[in-house]
Structure formats: structure tokens, C-alpha cells
Amino acid sequence: MIIGVSKKLLFLIGLFQIVFNPLFGQNQKLADSLVSVYDGSTFNGDPLPLLKEIAENQTDPDDILHYSELLIKNARKDSLVNTLLSGYLLKGHAFKKKGDNTQALKAYFKSLEYANLINDNKGKGSIIISVADTYSEMENHNNAERYYQQGIEILRLVNDSINLASALLNAGDEFFNSKKYDKALAYFEESGYIFEAIDYPIGKAYNLGNVGMVYAEQRKDKLAEENIDAAISILEELKDYYPISVYLTYMSDIYSRQNDYKSAFAYANRSLELALAYNLKSQISDAYLQLASLSNMTGDFKGAYDKFKLHISYRDSVVNISSVQQMAELRTNYELSQKQTELDLLAQQKKTQQIIFVATSIALFFIILLAIGLYRRNRFIKRTSNIIEVEKGRSDELLLNILPEETAQELKDFGKVKSRRFESVTVLFTDFKNFTQVSENMSPEAIVESVDFYFSKFDEIIEKYELEKIKTIGDSYMCAGGLPFPLEDHAFKILLAALEIAEFVKANSFNDSQYKIPFEVRIGVNTGAVVAGVVGKKKFAYDVWGDTVNIASRMESSSESGFINISENTYQLVKDYFDCEYRGEIQVKNRGMMKMYYVLSLKDHLNLINTLEGYEVSGINNKT
Structure with missing residues (x-):
């Protein structure tokens, strides 16, 4: 469970008993x-309870993420469902604090799967509230209110x-964030009564702070200051600085309205210091925005401009690590460690031979030297084994970046992967119009940056709909739904992704800049049977083959810019969910006449998918 603090920041306090102790509150000292x-x-006990308690009490999101992943890794070895539930929930909280709501939702829904598996209603209620918190932070008010209602009903x-x-x-x-202040105060009144009754300090602190922020928005500054001061006092004793940073910006707002700019600057600067100390990016952004506003009010326009630029920088910051660079570093480190191990072993063997030679002369000295040599050798072997184990873990992670998890495991277990036939898979191809002609007039750097710009977004979209990227060839992008695990709705998800890809490319088609080239995209889709497997011995690649793939490619080449062209097979699966336009029978190379359809948009009544699954799909209108 996460407790809410306004300005779109939510905080951990208590979780259901299976995950946390009933009186849990983040405690960095502990x-x-x-x-x-x-x-x-000297520690040689079961690491799982200790890792869980460490993650529960951390206040830094990077530390929470680190220890939750260790918890998941250890729990997965023994298939401990309760602990996996806890680990993914903690992982979701960590991503949430870091501002990565997409990854947070993925972790929460994974945790919910385990709660459903063991029919844990208490756990389901708390996880659903965490999902609601995430939608609230994303300003998806419909989803947030719906999940809050579900979660509260279960918890009652x-x-x-x-x-x-x-x-x-x-x-x-x-309700505070949607400016329904009376409803917000009603909920705070009930929660405050419960926290007071059970004497729960951190709950009382957040409740006081949130009530104070409602009063601040209602311009009841005295009441606001009293409640926020009381909240900060409790949180400072608990060393929970994350919410303090938020409350301090509200204190700054209060004093700025009173024209006490000295105090307003002091509170805003203190908020920034705490946010920087704990790497709270969204709150760093808010603090810089507050300082920019105060600088503008006091006539320091240059300072306001500088602070506003920092606000934008942190607001839009995204951690982007190059997979290629990471792959190269892992491989290099592993090979170097292996070579060093061989050299050290040779050196040790030579030293041992010298010891044996000397020992033949002096028996007592031989025994002493042999004992020392064996002790050092055992330490060396233990150290080397640890290094190999670490590198093995890195190699496993690298393999999962290249192949689907099931395929990667089969490759590790048997050294090869058997090809599998999937009876129903939907394949999607994209291609940029006039790519060759446009790229002839551009520098190689601009071409690479442009293709990376579009394909990176395509990757995000297919990951969002749980599809599998197959490969890219030049300006062509290929993905599939329904493998490596069969899905019933693969055609539906592929078309949701296709609509979002088309909309994204369309939105950027007129945005010509020094960083990317505007393109127009053709999209083709077909459904049918395929064979999937891994090719290569050194550079593995997961690929699919079959007539279904060839027809999907023909659908793309027969499409037009900005349109999604689908085959008869796909149309029969999705016609009840999407508005489509029949194109007639069109001549296809090596295939004769084939029926084709343009997908126009998701049918109106199915836009409820935004509420049910959290997807945000913008329909395109191919008639324009």
C-alpha cells in the first residue's frame, strides 16, 4: 500500500500482513x-526475510529496487509465491518513486497475479490500491477512482x-488532485480517525500533511501551516524526507502568498536539497519550478529562466543506457576475468612446484610451506568461483535481452533451441515511405538518429502490448503477437500497437528538426501459422518463418502511407472490434488476388479498454 501525498507523489507506509509487518513504516536507520x-x-541464515525487511525500510528508491530484485531472484529459485508477491510489490514501489509508472504498473500486476494464485484477498486489496495510486499519479482519474473503490471495498x-x-x-x-476538496477532506477525516485510534505515527503525519495542503489550496493559510508543520515534525523524527520535500513546497507557496519571499525561498531551497539528496526527480523538478516562480515574482528574471530550464530538464529526464554498450562491457569483462583466471592458475601451479621442490630437501619446512600454499590456493579458488558466479549472472541477464525467457532457458539447458510451430500468430511489418530517396540527401549520423528515434518508440509500444520484437532490417520493423507464449487476443493487441505506431509517426511527420527526419509509414498485418526458432551459433537471433510472414510483408508493400493494411485472415479475427474499410481484391506478387482491408480506428464502445487494461490508444482516421 502507498499513502498519498499531493502534487502527484505517493509514499509507502503499511502493507498487508503477508508482505509487511502491520506496524511497518520506512525506517532508514533500521x-x-x-x-x-x-x-x-558471519551471516549464514535464510536471506529472504532479511532482504524483505531491508527493502521495506529503505527510503531511497534505488536501494528499494536493488533489494527487491535480490528478493525476487532468491524467491524464484524455490518458487516461493508469497515472497515473489512481496518482491514484485516492492519493485513496483521503487519504480513509482523513481517516476517510472509504466514499469511500476507491470510489477504491480505481476504481484497481483501471485495474490490471485493463492487467493489472498488482503493482498489483492492492497495491490489494487497501489495500482490506483499509480493511475492517480498519471492523472488517469477514471482508472484511479475505479481502482480505489475496488480496493477499499476489499479492505473493508x-x-x-x-x-x-x-x-x-x-x-x-x-480527489484533492482533481480539485474535489470536500470529498478529499471527507476521506482524510475517516483515515485520520483510524490512524489516531491505532496510534500510527507515519499515517498521522501524512494525513496531517495532506489536510494542510487542502487548506493551502483553499487559501486557509493558518490552518495549512499548522497541519503541515505538525506533519513535518513527525516525519523528521522518522527520517522520512521524501514527503517532507513535497510539504516544504506547499509551505513556500503559503509564504509567497503572504509576500514573505525570504521564508518562501528558504522552504523551496530546503525542499530542493532533500530531493537532490535522495534523487527524487519529480520533486527536484517541482522544487526548481517553485524557485523559478519565486525568482520571477521578485524580479530576478535570469534566475527564474535558469531555474525553469532545470525544472524542464528534470521533468523530461529519462535513464537511457545503450544496450549495445552494456552488451560489449559484459562480454569484455567476462573474457578478461577468464583470461586472468587462467594466468593466475598457471602462476599458482608454478609456485606450488617450487614449494614441492624445496620441500624435498627440508621435510619440516616442506610441511609448513605446503600448508600455506594450500590455504592460499583455497582462498584463490573461492575468490575465482565467486567471480565466475557473478559473470554467469551477468551473462544470463544479457541472454534475456536477446531472446525470450523460455527460449533462453532452453538454450542454456540443451545448448540449442528446437523450432516450434505456432498455429495462430499475428505478424506486423512497417516500412518508411521513400526512405532510400530521403536518406541519400542526409548524413549517416542523421539517418541513424532518425531511425533510432522511431524504432525506440516502436519498442516501447510493442512492450506495452506484450508483443515480441523479431528484428529490424534497414528501415523495416517486424514484430509478432502470440509467441513465444500463445495468446488469444494477439491480433487485437497487434492492431492496437499498429494504431499507436501510425499515430506516433503521423504526429512527427511535420516535425522536421536537426535531430530526426520526418517519415511516413506503411503498415501491413497478417495472421496465420508460423515456425519460430533461434538461428546462429555465436550471434543468436530469434526469428519466425512461414507463408504467414511472407503475406504480412506483402500486406505492408501493398499498403499506403499512414495506413494499416490487413489480410482477410486478420480481418475475420478483429472485425467486431475495429472499424475497417474493404479495399477489394488486389494483385499480390506470387500470391494472385487477395482481399485487403484498411484499419481505420478502434470501435467507439471498445475505447473502454483504456479503463479495463490501462492502454491509451489514439485511433487514426485513414479517410483523411
Whole structure:
């Protein structure tokens, strides 16, 4: 469960009993002491409870992510469902604090799968509230209110005071963000009563802070200041600085309205210092925006401009690590470690031979030297084994970046991958119009940057719809749905992705800049049977073959710019969900006459998919 604080920042307090202790509150001092135990040379117990408690008590999102992933990795070895549920929930909280809501939702829904697997209603209620919190932060108010209602109903039935109060507080925060202040105060009143009754300090702190922010928005500055000061006082004792950073910006707002700019600057600067110390990017952005506003009010226009640029920079920042560079570094490090191991072993063997030679002369000295040599050798072997284990883990991670998980595991277990036939798969091809002609007049750097710009977005879209990227060839992009795991709705998801790809390319077709070339895209889709497998021995590649793939390619080449052209097979699967335009029978190379259809948009009544699945699909109108 996450407790809500306005300005779109949500905070951990209490979770259901299977994941956290009932009186859980983030405690960095406790986390630091537990890390010392975990890292200590004398610890030899079960690491899972310790890792879970460390992750629960961390306040830095990077630390929460690190220890939650360790927890998941260890729990997966023994298929411990309860612990996997906890690990993915903590992972979701970490991504949420880092501002990566897409990854947070993926982790939450994974945790919800495990809760459903063991029929844990208390866990489901708390996870659903975390999903609602995420939609609230994304300003998807319909989804947020719907999930809050579901989660609160479940938590009322399971008699869980802490999590119920937390859910009520977060729901109140959602109403605050949508400016429904009376509803927000009603929810805060109920949550505050529960926190007071069970004497839950961190819950009382967040409740006081949120009530203070409602009063601040209503211009009741005195009441706002009293509540926020009380909240900050409790949070400072708990060393929970994340929400303090938010509350401080509200204190700055209050003093700026009173024309006390000295105090307003002091609160805003303190908020920025805390946000920078804990790498809270969204709050760093808010603090810089507050300082820019204050600088503008006081006539410091250059300072306002500089702070506003920093606000934009942090707001739009995205961590982007090059996969190619990471792959090269992992491979290089592994090969170097292997070579070094061989050299060290040779050196050790030579040293051992010298020891044996000397030992033949002096028996007592031989025994002493042999004992020393064996001790050092054992330490060396242990150290080398640890290095090999670490590098093996890195290699496994690298393999998962190249192949689907099931395929990668088969490759590791048997050294090869058997080809599999899938009876129903939907294949999508894209191609840029006049790519060759346009690229002839551009520098290689501009071409690469442009293709990377579009294909990176395509990657995000297909990952969003749980599809599998197959490959790219020049300016052609290929993906598929329904493998490596069969899906019933693969054609539906492929077309959702196709609509979003077409809309993205269309939106950028008139945005000519020094960073990218505007293109127009053709899209073709076909459904049918394929064979999938891995080709190559050194540079593995997951690929698909069959007539279905060839026809999908023909659908793309027979399409027009900005249009999604689908075959009769695909049309029969999706005609009830999408508005399509029949093109008639068109001559296709080596295939004769084939029926084709243009996909225009998702049918109106199915736009409810935004609510049900969290997708945000913009329909395109190919009639324009």
C-alpha cells in the first residue's frame, strides 16, 4: 500500500500482513543496520526475510529496487509465491518513486497475479490500491477512482485497519488532485480517525500533511501551516524526507502568498536539497519550478529562466543506457576475468612446484610451506568461483535481452533451441515511405538518429502490448503477437500497437528538426501459422518463418502511407472490434488476388479498454 501525498507523489507506509509487518513504516536507520547484518561475513541464515525487511525500510528508491530484485531472484529459485508477491510489490514501489509508472504498473500486476494464485484477498486489496495510486499519479482519474473503490471495498471486508486507512488517504489525495476538496477532506477525516485510534505515527503525519495542503489550496493559510508543520515534525523524527520535500513546497507557496519571499525561498531551497539528496526527480523538478516562480515574482528574471530550464530538464529526464554498450562491457569483462583466471592458475601451479621442490630437501619446512600454499590456493579458488558466479549472472541477464525467457532457458539447458510451430500468430511489418530517396540527401549520423528515434518508440509500444520484437532490417520493423507464449487476443493487441505506431509517426511527420527526419509509414498485418526458432551459433537471433510472414510483408508493400493494411485472415479475427474499410481484391506478387482491408480506428464502445487494461490508444482516421 502507498499513502498519498499531493502534487502527484505517493509514499509507502503499511502493507498487508503477508508482505509487511502491520506496524511497518520506512525506517532508514533500521534498514542500514539490517544491511550491515546481510553484508557481514558471519551471516549464514535464510536471506529472504532479511532482504524483505531491508527493502521495506529503505527510503531511497534505488536501494528499494536493488533489494527487491535480490528478493525476487532468491524467491524464484524455490518458487516461493508469497515472497515473489512481496518482491514484485516492492519493485513496483521503487519504480513509482523513481517516476517510472509504466514499469511500476507491470510489477504491480505481476504481484497481483501471485495474490490471485493463492487467493489472498488482503493482498489483492492492497495491490489494487497501489495500482490506483499509480493511475492517480498519471492523472488517469477514471482508472484511479475505479481502482480505489475496488480496493477499499476489499479492505473493508478483511478488517485491515492500517491498509484501509492508507487506501482512504490515497483516495482522498486523488480527489484533492482533481480539485474535489470536500470529498478529499471527507476521506482524510475517516483515515485520520483510524490512524489516531491505532496510534500510527507515519499515517498521522501524512494525513496531517495532506489536510494542510487542502487548506493551502483553499487559501486557509493558518490552518495549512499548522497541519503541515505538525506533519513535518513527525516525519523528521522518522527520517522520512521524501514527503517532507513535497510539504516544504506547499509551505513556500503559503509564504509567497503572504509576500514573505525570504521564508518562501528558504522552504523551496530546503525542499530542493532533500530531493537532490535522495534523487527524487519529480520533486527536484517541482522544487526548481517553485524557485523559478519565486525568482520571477521578485524580479530576478535570469534566475527564474535558469531555474525553469532545470525544472524542464528534470521533468523530461529519462535513464537511457545503450544496450549495445552494456552488451560489449559484459562480454569484455567476462573474457578478461577468464583470461586472468587462467594466468593466475598457471602462476599458482608454478609456485606450488617450487614449494614441492624445496620441500624435498627440508621435510619440516616442506610441511609448513605446503600448508600455506594450500590455504592460499583455497582462498584463490573461492575468490575465482565467486567471480565466475557473478559473470554467469551477468551473462544470463544479457541472454534475456536477446531472446525470450523460455527460449533462453532452453538454450542454456540443451545448448540449442528446437523450432516450434505456432498455429495462430499475428505478424506486423512497417516500412518508411521513400526512405532510400530521403536518406541519400542526409548524413549517416542523421539517418541513424532518425531511425533510432522511431524504432525506440516502436519498442516501447510493442512492450506495452506484450508483443515480441523479431528484428529490424534497414528501415523495416517486424514484430509478432502470440509467441513465444500463445495468446488469444494477439491480433487485437497487434492492431492496437499498429494504431499507436501510425499515430506516433503521423504526429512527427511535420516535425522536421536537426535531430530526426520526418517519415511516413506503411503498415501491413497478417495472421496465420508460423515456425519460430533461434538461428546462429555465436550471434543468436530469434526469428519466425512461414507463408504467414511472407503475406504480412506483402500486406505492408501493398499498403499506403499512414495506413494499416490487413489480410482477410486478420480481418475475420478483429472485425467486431475495429472499424475497417474493404479495399477489394488486389494483385499480390506470387500470391494472385487477395482481399485487403484498411484499419481505420478502434470501435467507439471498445475505447473502454483504456479503463479495463490501462492502454491509451489514439485511433487514426485513414479517410483523411
